[in-house]
Amino acid sequence: MIEVQNLTKRYRDRVAVEGLNFSVAEGEILGFLGPNGAGKSTTMKLLTGFLPPSEGVAKVAGFDVFEQPLEVKRRIGYLPETPPLYPEMTVVGYLKFVASLKGLPGRGLRAEVERVGTLTGLSDVMGRVIQNLSKGYKQRVGIAQALLGSPPVLILDEPTEGLDPTQRAEVRALIKGLAGKHTVILSTHILPEVTMTCEKVLIINQGRVVAYDDLRKLARAHGGKAENVSLEEIFIKLTAA
Amino acid sequence: MRTALAIARKELSIYFTTPWAYAVFTAMLALASFFFVGLLHDFQHTQELARMSGWDNLPPERRNLTDGVMVPFWSSVMIITLFVAPFLSMRLFAEEKRNKTFELLMTAPVRPVEIVLGKYLGGLGVITTTLGLTILYPVLLSFFGSSESGTVLEWGTVLLGYGGLLLWGATCMAIGMFLSTLTESQMVAALLTFAVLLPWTLLRGLAHGAEEPMRSIITYLSFDAQLQGLLRGVVDLKTIVFFFSVIIFSLVLSHRAVEAQRWA
Numbered sequence: 001m002i003e004v005q006n007l008t009k010r011y012r013d014r015v016a017v018e019g020l021n022f023s024v025a026e027g028e029i030l031g032f033l034g035p036n037g038a039g040k041s042t043t044m045k046l047l048t049g050f051l052p053p054s055e056g057v058a059k060v061a062g063f064d065v066f067e068q069p070l071e072v073k074r075r076i077g078y079l080p081e082t083p084p085l086y087p088e089m090t091v092v093g094y095l096k097f098v099a100s101l102k103g104l105p106g107r108g109l110r111a112e113v114e115r116v117g118t119l120t121g122l123s124d125v126m127g128r129v130i131q132n133l134s135k136g137y138k139q140r141v142g143i144a145q146a147l148l149g150s151p152p153v154l155i156l157d158e159p160t161e162g163l164d165p166t167q168r169a170e171v172r173a174l175i176k177g178l179a180g181k182h183t184v185i186l187s188t189h190i191l192p193e194v195t196m197t198c199e200k201v202l203i204i205n206q207g208r209v210v211a212y213d214d215l216r217k218l219a220r221a222h223g224g225k226a227e228n229v230s231l232e233e234i235f236i237k238l239t240a241a
Numbered sequence: 242m243r244t245a246l247a248i249a250r251k252e253l254s255i256y257f258t259t260p261w262a263y264a265v266f267t268a269m270l271a272l273a274s275f276f277f278v279g280l281l282h283d284f285q286h287t288q289e290l291a292r293m294s295g296w297d298n299l300p301p302e303r304r305n306l307t308d309g310v311m312v313p314f315w316s317s318v319m320i321i322t323l324f325v326a327p328f329l330s331m332r333l334f335a336e337e338k339r340n341k342t343f344e345l346l347m348t349a350p351v352r353p354v355e356i357v358l359g360k361y362l363g364g365l366g367v368i369t370t371t372l373g374l375t376i377l378y379p380v381l382l383s384f385f386g387s388s389e390s391g392t393v394l395e396w397g398t399v400l401l402g403y404g405g406l407l408l409w410g411a412t413c414m415a416i417g418m419f420l421s422t423l424t425e426s427q428m429v430a431a432l433l434t435f436a437v438l439l440p441w442t443l444l445r446g447l448a449h450g451a452e453e454p455m456r457s458i459i460t461y462l463s464f465d466a467q468l469q470g471l472l473r474g475v476v477d478l479k480t481i482v483f484f485f486s487v488i489i490f491s492l493v494l495s496h497r498a499v500e501a502q503r504w505a
Contacts, residue, residue, distance in 0.1 A: 048348040
């Protein structure tokens with residue numbers, strides 16, 4: 001579903017990501033890990049077509065992100081690291097706006113807004129103005145926006161940021177429920193999250209891939225015979241350099 | 242096109258839910274009233290003078306309310322528009338960039354053309370509302386004024402002048418929108434818009450010292466000189482072409498600037 005080859009982004013002489021290679025199969029959830037500033041958000045911006053790559057190719061559902069951006073954008077639901085909200089709008093007004101941006105048909109629009117609202121637990125705040133919502137709710141409005149129109153690919157940049165532990169568990173359950181139907185790339189630096197939701201992980205550090213494997217294999221490779229090595233230890237070990 | 246309309250509607254709903262647009266409306270009404278009362282007062286004064294010293298001494302542009310009050314009034318509103326339009330256009334793109342919502346627009350399946358057109362339509366809506374308030378003044382005049390020959394105003398002239406004003410507002414918004422694509426800061430966008438609009442309007446001042454071919458060119462390019470005829474109700478195709486060219490050029494530049502995001 002998602003294919004990335006030699007993806008590189010440079011800003012003048014600073015390298016943000018370099019030579020990324022990975023692919024995500026349909027229905028898979030990929031955990032995207034790395035310390036702050038490793039290039040996670042940049043990679044996601046490249047995949048969604050917000051930034052052009054300096055080199056390399058990214059393909060979503062067979063379409064090149066740079067050559068056929070509209071085809072790709074139609075298939076992606078994207079939650080950027082700062083949820084893109086208009087503080088003056090109400091939740092329902094905002095979601096309707098995003099739905100019409102995505103070109104969802106006018107008739108089913110209201111039902112679709114209600115569906116994602118219920119899915120993300122926003123039903124009670126639909127009529128409220130976004131700037132008056134708590135951080136957790138704002139984050140959930142951001143997730144709801146990405147889910148509108150149930151796009152086959154979801155790219156979520158730290159979806160559980162700013163949520164309390166209960167909400168975090170809810171969002172995790174939500175994302176887990178999306179597996180199979182959607183292809184998901186999920187970035188986070190909360191490691192248990194990955195262990196609980198993802199089958200595969202990609203760890204990057206300073207713009208380069210340091211590990212890309214099945215979660216269980218990764219644990220085996222770095223923990224010798226022990227199966228109970230935590231992802232945390234692997235992460236610290238790999239990103240220490 | 243449906244997405245462009247959705248963007249325009251969103252722009253308008255944000256304009257009208259924040260106090261910002263209302264502050265601009267108030268400023269427009271306050272300043273316009275100030276000029277209107279001043280002009281009325283002057284008009285009354287010259288009429289009284291004429292009554293004493295004979296009507297023949299009265300210059301023709303002072304003889305009726307249309308030429309004596311409304312035409313100079315539209316010129317004042319034009320200057321007010323020059324000062325308030327940048328405050329309306331500054332947020333169009335700068336705010337999206339600062340709020341990170343630009344990312345939403347750019348990652349939605351929307352073409353840059355639709356974003357630019359939607360934004361511009363929203364901007365046109367709010368400037369039309371702002372200028373729409375000023376139609377109140379000629380209506381007031383026609384209520385309270387009276388003349389032997391029927392209507393006190395030549396509505397044709399007044400409305401043509403008003404049309405010129407709307408065209409001017411549309412031009413200010415187009416230039417302001419383009420400059421708003423260049424920065425994340427609304428204040429910078431507004432200042433840049435002033436810095437472009439004001440000298441461009443006053444360009445005619447430079448023409449006095451210039452030699453002949455330059456002089457005509459400078460006068461032709463000046464907003465002020467172009468608007469003079471239009472506000473008096475004289476429609477000249479050249480003027481209309483001039484303003485439409487400026488608007489279309491600004492829209493094309495805005496489109497380039499939005500498209501450039503994909504290459505940056």
